[in-house]
Amino acid sequence: MTASAAVRPAGTASSARTGPRFAVVGNPENRRVSLFTEAVRAAGLPAPRVVAWADVLRARGADFAADEFVRVDSPGENPEVDRLLRDATDPTRVEGSARWYTRFTAALRTLRGGIPLADPDDLAALFDKRACHAVLDSAGVPVPDSPTSGPHGARVHGWDDVRALMREHRMPRLFVKPAHGSSASGVLAVETAGGGRIRATTSVETGPDGALHNSLRVRRYHDERDVARIVDALAPDGLHLERWVPKASQAGRAADLRVVVVAGRATHAVVRTSRGPLTNLHLGGSRGDLDGVRRAVTAAGARWSDVLDVCERAASCFPRTLCVGVDLLPAVDWRRSFVGEVNAFGDLLPRLTGLPGSGAEGLDTYGAQVAAVLRAPAGSGPRHPYRTGTAHA
Template sequence: MPRFAVVGNPENRRVTLFADAVRSAGLPAPRLLAWADVLRDGARFTPGEIVRIDSPGENAEVERLLRGAADPTRVEGTARWYTRFTAAVREVARAASAGGATLLDDPAELAVLFDKRRCHGVLRTAGVPVPESPTSGPGAAAVGSWAEARSVLGAAGLRRAFLKPAHGSSASGVLALESDGRGRFRATTSVELGPDGSLFNSLRVRRYGSEPQIAAIVDALAPDGLHIERWIPKAAQAGRVADLRVVVVDGRATHAVVRTSLSPMTNLHLGGARGDLTAARASVEASGARWTDALAVCEAAAACFPRTLCVGVDLLPKTGWRGFVVGEVNAFGDLLPRLTGLPGSGAEGLDTYGAQVAAVRSTQGKSGTYRARP
């Protein structure tokens, strides 16, 4: 039987939901290695263990160790977080190899997934439809200030664009920018700009119409790296903009949820709400497209990361549900509680974590050894 080990935060529901799925499959409870302990003292594994690397988020002490910030609500410091996190993942991989364990998450692929510029470039090179971006790929110029961002936006002809921290997550630090073409800008974001110029995450989406305020935010974010991409006009459902989070497990789209919002950001913690997946599928097919083609786009995106068991793909439906582009691919995009698998996916009746456990058992097969896809 598979023996799982999880590197994660013990109190996090991601860890508890995965452990529940393992036990529900009749397997021994996974061995837990707390991120705080791993970051301080390293990790050790035993022969045959299957190692899941889970999100280090939502833990103040782990955030301090990775980002160096005493206040976990601060937005800045994502470059330091990225450097320390990817180094820690490489150390976990070395420990797994030394102990005869197997990883479910590839360190090199995680390093790409947590750099929006590199990830966007990999997807584009593979022919996966993505929004136009002047900052993606190895040859793109870095953006180091609002003045440079403004220049890049103008040169690319982008009057509506998303500006994102290169290593951010959960919409932290993201600005939806609009220009009237006459030099005036407006930004929609969850960033709260402090009186001293500090940036804080907020659960309230707000709008800034003053360019000096926008410049202050972007200039504070720029040292950590910035990614810019075209703002794709998205389809609507019940008067709200809509997109989809599609979970791909072992190369197959298994779960999907519609996310709707009155703001450009559909993240559920920012006021987004789950939409109607059946209605979304009907809208896709009414437009003349095929639902299977939408899922195939997600599977093509996941195929760019073949040594990572599970990813969450943000699929952006164009206006009228006519075509799709991939906004992002998320390494830890499987937190969709109580959502069961799509019909015909092979994960019917299983949540996202149960589907991953089942995929490992299936891949392990008669050999008794789990092997990642080549």
């Protein structure tokens, strides 16, 4: 495949323009792309050039003009792209995330030119939970204990390995996560006690042929053989284990936070609450009360600014990526928080406007990113050190 076959930017030679221009690599039909397009237009700029993931994957790359800011968005929710990335013919299938990861990270490196708003190395770490955990941990960001952290962590080949690590690390309650999964896909919350008692909470169900599917219903498995079957099927794609941090609750429901950090600054936050251990909104989680969380944190003697600070520290581990979504787990007493995940595509929070004092008041997550690019010195990428600007109120 030669470069001439690759997707080329239209109008590379055009010079007359009034402001920066954007390109977005995404699935054109996806609302993520339309929301970003709206945000660019709302800033008075021409609509971004949309480069379809399907085209990038088929043409083995795309070229961008030197002055184009290149946003990389999720390749998800598109059956053809899903097929190209992991040979999946059924989007609900859980397996294939290792293949997905290999092809996705390779595809990132075929995006040539432009000013990237997300860095391939950052994304490679963000889409490997074991690597991400190690990066955060070594930077002093509070994370749940994990025996599988980083390149030297234990590798898990099946349920027997999970059991061995649980014993070795005295970890009777833990989360088992596919190393390259997203949106709770393939995640199991596992509780064990003496006498062989076990319970796993997950959205995974096993088909008649043994294949694993994500469903929108959370299931509980009480038979270790069922849990083992699922974990054994997930293991070839790589697994990451984390000790279960008991989460704080709001109105009787377990709560965590999604905090979007743009250019080093925590700009948007939502509370997600659930009756079970998985708080994802598509699994029955619901939006909680952010003011209530601020009050609870303060009442517990902790500081809300410290909560946001943990998220900004986590984001600073990925300094060449403009925006990440941090999943923050407040521990039961609200006095401490741990970073559960950092999501490269964690900004899909339609219509949510920025936190007071964040500089993104009145802007959604996409508007905040456009504004951050406009604020930055001409032609520069997102490089943001930890602690830019003033502390949060």
